[in-house]
Amino acid sequence: MTIATRPPRHSFRFRGRNFLALVLRPALPISGWLGELDDWLNRSPGFFTGKPLILDLAGVGLERADIVGLIGELKTRTIRIMGIEGVEASVLDDTLPPLLTGGRTLGAVEVAEAVSPPPAAAAAASDQVSTSDSTLPPVTIPGTESNRPNKAPTASAITPLPAQARQVASLLIETPVRSGQAVINTDGDVIVLGSVASGAEIIAAGSIHVYGTLRGRALAGVYGSETARVFCRRFEAELIAIGGHFKVTEEIDPQLRQKPVQAWVTGDELKIASLEQTDKETATWRKSS
């Protein structure tokens, strides 16, 4: 048996990590854009404080001197830039933030005011969710109000969920979700305490829990997660989807209507079963799942 005699060394490992950053995309003329930004900051003072910010300069074609000037202007507004996107590497030197490439847009986001609006507005939030050219649905932030024209300076911004919400990625909606509304959480579960109306839509990267009646559509695991599930206290859904597998009302056993149910994916199939039944026959469904 050999015993290691070498002195302990700190391992030198690199780790990759993904973070969400807010992207600012200035528009020409820069002075006009800065004016808009000032209006925005008047409405939401301190909005950018402590948030990671990327400056996307693609399409504005600024000279080095202009970039230095712009970053200076932003600094006077206490906005610090951690990286620059969309310029030639040669334009930037050591005094400027590093060049970033390969960013993946999550979607246009309706950014909440910095002041925290009432949670009651959460369900109303996505009534008019705007989707950018990206393939992923936009993030809906609790309290976002669709009727505020506050997208101006961050036209294609990605925003992280507010600091607190980032740790708890589930989105809790305490009001009923009305027909025509969509609640979207691209980070985790959606929990709805009220009912989800016919013609409403819940979209979650994780699972969906509805404590009222689910009459609308529930799309869980939208990024392909097949471990996501859909639970509801009373099942009258128009459509259930998990990780790309879906069923519409017609294909669902009518016996399950108005029952508390759960839906999950096993193998290549979307299964839906009464929760009452699950209770009684726990052993059998465990085997199959």
Add this chain to the structure above:
Amino acid sequence: MAEVLVVTSGKGGVGKTTSTAALGAALAQAGQNVVVVDFDVGLRNLDLVMGAERRVVYDLINVANGDVKLQQALIRDKRIDTLYLLAASQTRDKDALSEEGVRRCINELRARFDWVICDSPAGIERGAQLAMRFADLAVVVSNPEVSSVRDSDRIIGLLDSKTMKAASGERMEKLLLLTRYDKIRAGRGDMLSIDDVLEILSIPLLGIIPESEEVLRASNLGAPVTIANAQSAPARAYMDAAKRLQGESVPMTIPSGRQTLLTRLFGRRAA
């Protein structure tokens, strides 16, 4: 302090205009100063139901655009002194209304009346959104029938996001007025039950208006049903609803018409 109330539904033909006229008249009959405002620009009806179609000179758009004084456009009801009408324009379309103009007009009405009742056009577009924009309170009119209930649900969502109240973070009060309710058909299961509708919409109930030919008769007469035949079942239901709006607690009943031998026989056979 004036209360601005919007009568809305999403779906057309469920009884918004009838309910606006009947609630307005019932409140005025109770001594309140009331104005009913027709927001259905281009398809105005409220003037007909109020029996004032021959007296319309100026309308909401004239006032909102500042062409005339509010005083010139208000039409006083001939039967009840405290009831006024502000008609819509039949020749213009909804784009002729500006939000600023509507705001100014509603503020002027607020100063003069106890109740400003806005009759919303059907749909969820600009016209309907302007009608609800400055309201303090919404009466959502719905029939006990799935498409109407779903549209009402959609409208409730808009009330929670598009009104000034919602935009300023306050709670928009919404009340359900269930109209064209037919006891016999509900008993047979041909209609959604009251409980079903309440469960789906989950907003408080303001009243249940029974289906009645009195409603049609009244609008053909050009009178709100509460004036045309105050003893009729729908009139009593509207009066109860008006009392609830004023904060009185009235037990929720569905008034029924006087039963004649014929309806009794008919009803029994149908059941």
